Amino acid sequence: MSIHTIRRGDTLSALARKYGTTVGQLAKANNIKNPDLIITGKKLNIPGSRDSFEPAPTGRPTAGRNPTTSGPQSAGPVSGPSNAAPGRGVSEAQLRQIMPNLSAAKAKEYLPHINRAMAEAGINTPKRQAAFLAQLGHESGGLRYMEEIASGSAYEGRRDLGNTQPGDGVRFKGRGPIQLTGRSNYAAAGRALGLDLVNNPRQAATPEVGFRTAAWFWNSRNLNSYADSGNFRELTRRINGGYNGLADREAYYRRALAALN
Structure with a gap:
């Protein structure tokens, strides 16, 4: 303790x-x-x-988290794919309606990985999918960023993130649409998903893995329950630590609900 x-x-x-x-x-x-x-x-x-997610430092273009929130955003590991029914995934047209600045090529590339990740985490109803995609849309700049632009050197020596070895800050910089940050988080997500992210950290920036780590984060914090109740504001607080970027998140959410219902 x-x-x-x-x-x-x-x-x-x-x-x-x-x-x-x-x-x-x-x-x-x-x-x-x-x-x-x-x-x-x-x-x-x-x-x-438990292991945790780190809020974005000043200058990171993707996360939009509350810069006054001290310390990391927590997300414990999950035991594996959800037992919930798989539900129906979103279509390319729906994804581009939700993410209006996403190119057709990127939508086609990302879509199967998004649908797989949502099925794995039990994000299998229109309300859950709308909330998940809205938050990802805001956090990743409309799915434009899958890796932190900064070098990651600011995380060097951050023991709270498990960065205990030289070079860990850069090695385990933020990656994925909800950015996985720090050796401990890469290890926890890797254990939950059956991947060796410690020795292969760049995998977290790929669509094959990045959307799964985002779904792991979502599932680990029981965010489907807030999506089910339509409590998008509280869901945002549990991701962000506050309500930073709420208007933009809500705009994504409205588009997603319209597209999926």
């Missing part, structure tokens, strides 16, 4: 994402009766941790 000293701007939900736990577990471990009331300077016991 590790210790975190509460800083100004911290929230239990953000800290739960950072350390890969839940608000309930944090509250229980620290006898907190009101999760909305925490005190700056107080030390929190952190009940274990």
Whole structure:
């Protein structure tokens, strides 16, 4: 169990994402009766941790995450493909309606991988697919970016991301439509998906693997439940740590609902 000293701007939900736990577990471990009331300077016991996704640093063109959110975005591993019924995938025409700046060539290239990833994660209803594609659309600039433009050197030595070996920052830079970042995340996603992403990290930028890591992230945080209830705002908060880029995400979502219903 590790210790975190509460800083100004911290929230239990953000800290739960950072350390890969839940608000309930944090509250229980620290006898907190009101999760909305925490005190700056107080030390929190952190009940274990999981691997995490890292929010985009300033200048990354794709993620659109809240730059004031401290620490990584958590996403624990999943045990494998969902047992849910596969459902029907999206068509090329629907994908281009949702992503209006996506070329026909890219739509044709990406579509089978998107549909495979959605089936694997049980993203198998129009509401789930609309929410998933809307978030991917915003996070990746309309599926234009599958790899962080920055070198990744800013992550060097980041032990919270598992970057303990020289060169890990660059080696495990952000890749995929929801950018996988850090040695620990590559290892966790690889274990869940049956891939050796630690020794082959560039695979995460390919459509064959990148959309699967995005679906792993989605499935690991139980985001289908928020899509099912139509709670797109809360779904955004659980991805972003806040509501950064909400208007753009909602525009993608409206297009996706129109295309898929």
